[in-house]
Amino acid sequence: MLTAEENEILCRVEGEAAMGQMMRRHWIPACMSEEVEAPDGAPVRVRLLGEDLVFFRDTKGRLGALDEYCAHRRVSLVLGRNEDCGLRCLYHGWKYDVDGNAVDLPTEPASSRLIELVRQKSYPVREGGGLVWIYMGPASAMPEFAPPVWEANPGTKISVVKMHVAANWAQVLEGSIDSAHSSLLHSTNIRPGVGGRTTQNGSGAMVRPTVDKAPRLQVQRTEYGMRYVAIRRPAENAETHDYMRITVYIAPFTALIPPNTLYSPTQLMVPMDDENTMFYFIISSEGEGMDTEAWRKYCGARVGVDLDSNFRKTRTRANNFLQDRQAMRLGDYSGIYGIPNQDMAMSETMGRSPIADRTRETLGASDIAIAQFRRMMVDAARAFAEGAPPLGTAMGRLREAKVQSYEAIVPKGTDWRRLGIGEAELALLDDDATAA
Ligand code: FES
Ligand SMILES: [Fe+2]
Structure with missing residues (x-):
């Protein structure tokens, strides 16, 4: 929960609002x-x-x-x-x-x-x-420009989905750092299975090696934002092992989602104004990855089919996102086509206003990363307004440090705070500020 004043600081980006002014430094x-x-x-x-x-x-x-x-x-x-x-x-x-x-x-x-x-x-x-x-x-x-972290080298294969969201940027971002919902909302697209990793064959559903719907979350603050882990019981060897998914949040609006066998996803929640967001869902791969057309079809984000020429969705609040109740009776969990459409249906229906009223929520154990994100960004915006430097590091440093998301099944007791990071990233971690 936030106070009404904190909610305003978090969400407002237009004009002189501190959050928007801080974003202008990136x-x-x-x-x-x-x-x-x-x-x-x-x-x-x-x-x-x-x-x-x-x-x-x-x-x-x-x-x-x-x-x-x-x-x-x-x-x-x-x-x-x-x-x-x-x-x-x-x-x-x-x-x-x-x-x-x-x-x-x-x-x-x-x-x-x-x-x-x-x-x-x-x-x-x-x-x-x-x-x-x-x-x-x-x-x-003006910070020096560097290519973003998802473009590791000039040959990286990149496919981009772009989608307008009729909601404030912060609640869209909170969907990207909310691992728990993927086991429910996206359960038709991301199915439980066995194996060592999340597999994606490019056409059908992804398979994730767990049936655990109640991940334990822990957060690690970093110079550029934070990392958090979602720990689930793996489908095999649950007595001895944990399934860990580590998401990276780069302030102010970038999330690196844990990779699968085919690609690494990145989500960008770019504020158009206080009430609208441009969402970019980018996949990158050093291997075959997925072609842009196939990626857009998989996401339900093809211009002329799922989106108009301004990237506005045909699935909207007014038509209940074309939710198919018959498909739900036959086993589809959400009845809404495509992972990003499912996500945006959630972001766009949090109350009547396009800015969620965070004074009226009831947060649970799986919301730890979201609570940390809010605290960190409200504090950063307030500090920025008083002259502190903007939160978030120039992309060049993150790219050099090879900052990335991570998933693996590891022996119980493994220190996740050192998983998936190289030597160069150690300097960017802020272990003193780590929140368990
Ligand atoms: S409005 Fe007259 S030239 Fe643009
Ligand atoms: Fe999602």
Whole structure:
């Protein structure tokens, strides 16, 4: 439970809100690279932290991120013409380059000096890990950009699902650090079985080596956020062994989900504003992994089928997420197609408001990681507002340290706090702050 005031600090990201201001100190995912692939292609509308932006790739292949609304009389540049190294507003033809400089004002007299004064607000952008990133904070505090942890090397195979969620970012994130729900909500997709690891063959259900629905959770604070373990009884050798799943939370909005035999999943909960989130569900592999089309089909996240062109779901609160009661009678647990649709159905129905009322919950033993996340982020936002550095480490360090999620069946008594980490990550752990 949080107080109403703490809930506001955790959730609000627009304007001067401390959480949003802290997020602006990080490189933020803005869209998928594939959306802005073609030079002079269609501009892309992006909403982040309550701000409306337009992204475009110019004739020379440079990426630009500008305020969506034209400096002249505020028409949307998403409708603009992307041509000859700039974005031209449809209304009176004012044109801007990727840095926001005005390069043509056709409605002004030849003698006008206005072109030297007009500027369209612009932001720095980079590409990596299948995404386009933006930095929206003060220039003096801009961290160096590095490819994200899920892109271990240039050959890493990456498939991305993108999905709009009509709910506040924090409750979507809480689904990513809530191992317990996967044994219930996703039980039709993730079935109990035997073996040493979670297996995924790419088409049917995943098989996880346990039937235990009540995992024991423990949290370990780190410099970049936290790691937590969910410990379950394995289907075999339960007397001598534990099945451990370790999730990594990288502040402010990234979760590395334990891997399976085919890929490692990453989830990003990027706040569009206080009431909407863009969810990215990314899988990466150094092996064959899963193709993008197959991944989107498996997730129920294909544009034109499951999503509209703005990545809004066809399965919504208004139609009960197309829940199939007949399928439930025949054994399907949720009646909702695809793991992310199941997750978002939960995030979008936590009360009537898109911001969950955390003063009215009843937390249980499996909510330990969620409680830690809230405490840590509320404290971090408050401290940031008073001048402390933002929580979360630049991606480059995490990548060098090979920070990753983990799952294994291990002998009972194994110290999970040292599982799945290399030497380089030791420096990022904060054992003094470890919460059991
Ligand atoms: S509103 Fe954009 S050029 Fe006039
Ligand atoms: Fe889930």
